Amino acid sequence: MTTFVDRVELHVAAGNGGHGCASVHREKFKPLGGPDGGNGGRGGDVTLVVDQSVTTLLEYHHSPHRKATNGQPGAGDNRSGKDGQDLVLTVPDGTVVLDKRGNVLADLVGEGTTFVAGQGGRGGLGNAALASARRKAPGFALLGEPGESRDIVLELKTVADVALVGYPSAGKSSLISVLSAAKPKIADYPFTTLVPNLGVVTAGSTVYTIADVPGLIPGASQGRGLGLEFLRHVERCSVLVHVLDTATLESERDPVTDLDVIEEELKQYGGLEDRPRIVVLNKIDIPDGQDLADMIRPDLEERGYQVFEVSAVARTGLKELSFALAGIVAEARASKPKEEATRIVIRPKAVDDAGFTVTYDEAEDVYRVRGEKPERWVRQTDFNNDEAVGYLADRLNRLGVEDQLMKAGARAGDGVAIGSEDNAVVFDWEPTMMAGAEMLGRRGEDHRLEAPRPAAQRRRDRQAERDDAQREYDEFDPF
Template sequence: MSKFIDRVVLHVRAGKGGHGCASVLREKFKPLGGPNGGNGGNGGDVILEVDPNVHTLLDFHFHPHAKAGNGKPGEGSNRDGKQGEPLLLKVPDGTVVVDKDGTIVADLVGVGNRYIAARGGRGGLGNASLASKARKAPGFALLGEDGDERELVLELKSVADVGLVGFPSAGKSSLVSVLSAAKPKIADYPFTTLVPNLGVVASGDTTFTVADVPGLIPGASEGRGLGLDFLRHLERCAVLAHVVDCATLEPGRDPVSDVDALEAELAAYKPALSADADLGDLADRPRVVILNKADVPDAAELAEMVTPEFTARGWPVFVISAVSRAGLRPLTFALAEMVLRYREDHPKAAPKRPIIRPIAVDETGFSVIADPQEPGGFIVRGTRPERWVRQTQFDNAEAVGFLADRLARLGVEDELVKQGAVPGAPVTIGHVTFEWEPQISAGIDMVPTGRGTDIRLEQSDRIGAAERKHASRVRRGLVKEDEE
């Protein structure tokens, strides 16, 4: 028998983007035919999609890690790398996606509804795409970016029209078994039902679903019993039906006190999706009182005594017996009418039409702040600067010069000057910290040099560490000025 799992922690990782290729066309009698390195492929996305054939989160319980395919690197002859394979994860209808901060990021209701849980990294550009008037044959390419990596919590909240609530052993599972074709576990001890059971009920032209929620007890809203584990399965129900055991022999219990105790728990529970589902709090849902086990003589007499009190509250009351099936027909028609009325008041939204949107352009803004950990240092933050740093091969001088040109054109160089940065000041962008050198003439037309080199990085008027050490030794008379 498969386990029912309605809450899991899922670790998703999108695919990495492939690196760009630095290649030059080589043909006979054409020693330098121009750059022809292709672009790297984008990494695959991790996508969650509602599937009507999936009813539990069991697969993610045993396989909590999901990773999409990586993009392939570019190749010579202008061959772009293959895109990474996306990973499609099937989830049941009613799955809620929560991030590590507890914020609801997606409410997946409706077959085919999708959510991109992690986006794949961009592929790096090859040197053919980086060629310009100044750089006719770049000796470098851009690196691919890492894909998103996230930790998400998936919670399943049953999508049912009628929710059956009541104390343990009130007969909820028996009622579902006689109203529908569902076959939940039924026994004569409390907490027989450990997972919600769904049943489909047909009444005339109306078909609706009934959810049998595990038995509630006082304190359920605070986690007692099965409490919060299953109260969330009532959040989407349009009608709540109190199933009351009129034949209980427990001291201090009667139908009115049972209903009042559960009403207090429903009022105390605050559904997380009340605003999104537009259903309001559980205390505001339409109510039905079902007085069960009327086949017992004492129970039938008690049901007759308490019916006027529930009627006075404006709640429909039905006296039934799930064993003999007495009173089920009027109950079924009444539930169907209430569900139909709710559907008329809350029509389903039209299916979302697929919309193709252009890829949003990254923000060009950035900020420069003082580094709290490094005296005289600065931190540059911004979408573009941080992405450019991730794409740079720092073992390639020409790639570093290209990065300096991009930052200068964006205005980072000028902002550092305004902030009072001095040559040699540590500047951190993303995960990289380097010494700022304003004398490399970043942003101007570069002088072509050998592939993979940038002559500007070799030009500096700053005194190096070795020269400063030698000058100090001269001042102290340890060595002469012309000595090494």
């Protein structure tokens, strides 16, 4: 059974916003007391949070589809809908978030670091919030926006100060077990370790973490064996430690050749050229191992490597190695620039930025309108309600969409699409220069909510209507 997973594809879906409510207040002796429709609730977000107690992505390997709850719709009597509950997904320290194309969206390092993977949809406004001096009783409400849905990839890169690299059965896991309190599986056959092991080492006043990278063999950087799956775990380390087996039972291998092979794989993988290297000659408790170590040590030191002879079984040479690693780690930590306080960067919009664009799509033979506001307004519109459609026309006209369409060369009857190619609202454009309420005059007003006219005014109005009708009759001459 799989117990360690360091790469998964996750499908996240934030909650949809609740629809606004169109309602008119009614009570005894006051049947039409004005609009009182409440707003819809916000949809829940999907958020990734680093949790030190989580060490694997196994949970998302078995359940890759995650969705937050939707916001509730508004109700009458100015009652707003309940917001959807945010979905919090815990991930290990060192998790990298990528999109489907491999672009890095976030690098989550440090307890409590968060990233919003899916933004919840906004709730729609009720007709009480849409009421104004010109639109006293809107007969419509705005729809809630859909939540953000996307596919992301989570990759775990172990946060370790020291990375042990080497051939299988070189003794990496044994070193971790004696340097720290970790208890990895150990045996004398290749590929014992199938997952990275992580341990914590204390050397004087320095505490650092150490990890091994299993499965490194020739061709690992191109996908042979398991090395490619785990090479990402050395990217964050401060120092690389080559663990060489001086008592190998394979006649065609020798420690120096092993070192060259592993270095070539690290070079092919890339990004690790600047990391300091240390060489550990392991298994010197075996007579042949000590003899071989004495033979190759001068050659390694000539190459510039710092060499340590150790025995994980006999526990010799470990103290010197541990303090040497602690010194390199402390130096690397001191050389890192201090994190500056978070700065707020204000980027004002350009003076000529209209917030949308109008382009002609020859393939579809439509003028395409793209922009955050127009696309959001379209998503909020109930196209089964003529008044809501007119309200959308008002908003687009005030934003300047109609002016830009005319400048782009659009003519009456031309197709106009608002939104992306796969999710757009398309209609035939009829230029008006005045849209919606400006054109219709009194859309959205309910005359029943106005104060009653005095009896004398009503009589004068009726008499004026009769006079107009009589005048039209007198002026009519069929011949």
